[in-house]
Amino acid sequence: MPDPDDLTARARIRQAALAQFAEVGFQKATIRSIAAEAGVSPGLLRHHFGSKEALRDAVDAYVMDEIRRANDEVSEASRTGDFASTVDREALRPFQRYLARGLLDGSPTVATMFDQMAAMTTQWIAAADETRTDRPRTDHRTRGALYTAMVLGVPLLHEHLSRVLGIDVLSADGDRRVALAMLDIYSHALISTELAEQARAALYPEPP
Template sequence: MPDPDDLTARARIRQAALTQFADVGFQKATIRSIAAEAGVSPGLLRHHFGSKEALRDAVDAYVMDEIRRTNDDVTAASATGTFGASVDREALRPFQRYLARALLDGSSTIATMFDQLAAMTTQWVAAADETRTDRPGTDTHTRGALYTAMVLGIPLLHEHLSRVLGVDILSDDGDRRVALAMLEIYSHPLISTELAEQARAALYPDPPSRSAR
């Protein structure tokens, strides 16, 4: 059985790496600085993870596991009408910052993470399509990928959004403001389905056959 102290140290190292990779990026973060933040020696960090690259892989896996867990919780809660109580947005903020930095830095692992996020979002789009009264004009994969890009754009543009809104969007007040605005956007489309049909017809007079999936 693993030593509980080792498990605690491993978790501290992983959390410190997540924070530093998000704050300064993978290239600038060092084994020594991560170990110092975790309160361990560089040797113990290497004992647990071997290298900075392997540590990043562990952080990537942790971030995606937590996002999947949240996604599963929200999916289950939405089926029982307890959607709002199922999301711990404060707990998600470090992951938002981590993903934004990985996108900004062009991390070698961000492509895989984006693909996984897009796949999860596509499942939500497909489920939403089941209750639509009109027939979707584009496939779920395309819409899922675009939703993912738009959501990730919020933390990626953290500095600019915070300046325009006059509040740090990753603070409690800023996050609440963004969350409420996003709910408003999702629940009240900017244009009607009729106007969308007119625009679609004008842009593509002879579109390919439309599919609901």
């Protein structure tokens, strides 16, 4: 049976790596600095994870598990209409910073994470299309990928967005402001379906 203290140390190392990778990036973070933040020895870190690359893989898997869990909770709340006890956005904030740093650094592992997030978003769009009265002109996968890119644009561009809004959008108050604004955007069409058809015809006319 695993030693409970051993499991606790492993979790602390993972959390410390998540914070360090988000703050300074994978290349600048070191085994020694992560171990120090976790309150363990570099040797114990290597015992649990072997290498910094393997540790990043473990953090990636943890982040994606939490994102999937949050997605499932929101999906269930959407189905039942009960959002009273849905996702803890405070708990998800470190993951936003982690993803933003990975996107800035061009991390190869973030590419896989983006694909998985886009797949989840595509499922949401497919479900929403079932209640649409107007026929979509583009496929689920294209719209899912674009929605994912738009959402990830918030943590990626958080410094510029924070400057314009006058508040750190990755703080509790800033996150609340962004979330409420996103709900407004999602729930109210920017243009009418008629205007969209006119724009589509003008930009991309049907061949004769």
